[in-house]
Amino acid sequence: MIAPSVGLPLPRTDGFDKVTGRAAYVDDLRVPGCLHGATIRSTIPHGRLRRIRRDPAFDWSGFTFVTAADIPGQNVIALITDDQPALVDGIIRHAEEPVCLLAHRDRERLLAGLRAVTLECDPLPAALTIREGLARKAKIYGRDNIFKEIRIRKGEVRTAFRGAHRIVEGTFRTGLQEQLYIETNGMIAIPERGGRMSVLGSLQCPYYVHKALKRLLGVGDDRVRVVQTTTGGGFGGKEEYPSMLAAHCALLARKAGKPVKIVYDRLEDLAATTKRHPSVVRHRTAVSREGRLLGMDIDVLMDGGAYLTLSPVVLSRGAIHAAGPYRCENLAIRARAVATNTPPNGAFRGFGAPQTIFAVEMQLNRIARALRIDPVELRRRNVLRPGDSTATGQVLDAGASGPLVLEEAVRRSGWSVRRASFTKRAPPDPERASKAPRKGTASGRIRRGLGLSLFYHGAGFTGIGEVYLDSHASLAVTRDGSVEIHTASTEIGQGMRTTFAQIVGDELGLPPSMVRLAPQDTSLVPNSGPTVASRTCMIVGKILANAAADLRDALVQWAGDSPRRAPGRRATRGPWNPQQFRRLASAWVRKTGPKVFTRKYDRPPGMKWDEKEYRGDAYGAFGWGVNVAEVEVDAETFEIRVPRVDVVLEIGTVVNPLLAQGQAEGGTLQGVGYALTEEVVRKNGRMANAQLTNYIIPTTADTPEFRTTLLSNAYRHGPFGAKGMGELPLDGPGPAIAAAIENALGVSIVELPITPERLAKAIRARPAHE
């Protein structure tokens, strides 16, 4: 009999190969006869492409050259809207936009070839910021450069403002952020003899690439095959961009009749691929004397870049999370994604929520200061509780863990004592501080502060999204009597190979080692949807659990036995031991033929969503979190250190505590970078700091001490009660660190990242505190 593995901190099954260098990433693959491909990109943000000139004096033998004219199907990267071409055809809409492609066997020749191509363009005026996009400085998308507008309404906002004790206002900004996966984007396209195009590469969503290539090449399902290779991180950065890279490789391979590989170097990857959307969020909040949120008026603007890509969905999640995990019966949210002449922004862990959660949390802190209420107490009074409804009117059940995470974080972090010891001192005066002792307390040079953020994050696709996705997942029984998982869900470092095996193993009463994973190959596995939106464990894991239950029941029945456990109850022990199962399952397949159990997504009963009005149950479940960040700020240099962050997350049943802790700490650290150092500098729409020497992410030496607590409030419709958790940890660090800096220095923080330069400016602009 096998003890259940869900809940055990099992090491990642893919870990050993990765740390020993055995795992083969796309650039490790040796494909005979493979050409190297490269992309020629625009350097201007907007203009008319007049001509692509190839130096006639150059020896072009052995080169494959591709332009938009070589595209057999449609020149689009199919995703939501068909506005983004694979290669520029006429109009250049952003810098780094791909214009044409070259391939050659020899890399040195390829480099020489690239330098023998010149683009002749007529520049047009460019809109490089949200403001310029809104002002239609350039015509980019539709009539008004708005990719999408969303309005969420609840109650009577006007009335609420009329009856308010105070109205608090604030405008908050966040910048671009790069996903910075360790492995840059890379892909190989192999034209097969039968006419099928196989594409192998570093990606999150095999079926997104599949869909895009079919349209581009003008072919049917079976003429395109997409395979994920070992992938060195994604964080959303390999959600939609791989379709572009796959398109380029496939076009070159098709024309050359040979395999073509393109692997970006870091500079190209940083400069050309998607980033987190910059945002401007304006809040007006009507509050009562006691700090109840009577009415919220929120305006959200996001910079989508030059093409629509995933901006409407990023905007949607941002809008839904814009009011935070707080109860407010009267609210109006208006959210717009704006087109600009900059490289398209796209998916990034958190997907719009980190921006709007930063804004609402900073607004809450503002309200707390205005009313002289402790920020924890203010949150206590307003946090969503069971029975309350969210901005979209989703009524929360016992899964509303806001109060739980808040109290737990306050207790574990020692909030009251530490906060009191950091507060109540005069704001720093650079002149005076410079004469103060270096390491003082009240008026010393190093100021300490404590800040808190409270947040929630919906798991899975928004609203009816999961229904549209119609995800399928299968389990197959092999002739040797083991079980194989068939999904298109990808391992990108989050640990799904391990958690899936735990879930399926437990459902069958088998050790996870008896559960294998079929390759993420669209010719072999069903479409279980994209690996995004904190959905893999919760949504696909549940489909697999259901398939496993079917398998178990069928096998038991075949064996002439009956299930020994009530349906829906967790199988703590299977009716067989591993050896028995292996013998039985093997005999079953040999005697009665292949066994495949496929299940599809079942929408939890009672979920309702009105896409037009943005009303209803936006998500099956929310993960909940609190961050308590401690900062040390040098009052003279405004250098900021984050010595400690308490991370409290409620994520339903914790399938694998080791992996969950990794997700929690990794996501929080990514949030530390977002809060403090990560800044994309652009000159005329081109990234000027596209290198790791000056696009600054935290190093180990900058990593705070994490005190992580994982709490479980089981979600009925998740596998063994699990919720999604991948994105949740990134929502909290920005506002918690900003709040800690506010606490340390008595300034108002309104923008991320909080660089020393910005902080100095904020100090000089004091008093900003209301």
Place this chain on the structure above:
Amino acid sequence: MAGSGENKTAMMRLSKFKYLAPRSVNDAAKMLADAGPTASVVAGGTDLYPNMKRRHQTPKTLIGLRRVEGMRGVSGTPEGGLRIGPMTTLTALERNATVKAAHPGLWKAVHSISTPILRNMGTLGGNICLDTRCNYYDQNYEWRRAINFCMKCDGDTCWVAPGSKVCLAVSSSDTAPLLCAIGARLHLVSATGEREIAAHELYRRDGIHFLSKRPDELLTEIVLPATNGWRSTYRKLRRREAFDFPVLGVGAWASFDGPVVKEARIFLGAVSPAPVEAAEAAKSLVGTRLEPDAVARASDLAYGPAKPVDNTDFLTRWRKEMTKVYVKGALEDLRGS
């Protein structure tokens, strides 16, 4: 405007070169002289190889110093003056107990360079001769081509200050300001002779020709002054606790007569193509006990010589302001607790 740009990128690869591995200083010097101006020496390679990938330098011949006898290690005594081979890795220096105890300033500078992994490869000589850096230069070939290159490499204009007649790429060595401040001496050898110069004489205020060392000369030894009643320190401004090049470095040195400063030197790194001496600031310290007022006065005086330009991370104004704060911090280090 027609014909505006195109940008083409492909994985950065090293350019082709011939690699020579001399066993002695004499052989190395001879090879360097024979190979002429298209040759370059390579120590740890942590800076040169990435630069070659970006085609900043495309030497036809590389003379690797890894196997040259006698260029590695620390010898002598602190009281008699330590002698350091330029091929000594930064990690080896960091782990050298004598260096750490007798030269805490140098130790701090070395410890602040990049990351442990790069310090395992990088050498003291390499850091002393580190190429100057700039926002418009430390980019790949395609990026630089799109701005029609810059003065330092393949172009005519200094984009940092388009009117400038000299290249303003910035000295980014952490050890340079410290070695200048303490008055270290450098031994240079060529096929035709040898000479010894003061560390500060090695550097020139020209981002392209930033070393006074002739191309045929090898740096063969770093001689630290005898320790006798002086103290030194190094302070570095950067965004992170690791990895980053300095955006400001302060090397400070003072000798004492009891608690009273007899002599002092302050060199600022990363504000100019060469380490910049803040001579007035240092002079103002003579005769003081580094009391807070004296420190504040010297810090104010150091503000003048620091003229950072738009060639690294951080806003220039910010870097200039920080000069005051960092010089103050360094002088407080010298005062001790």
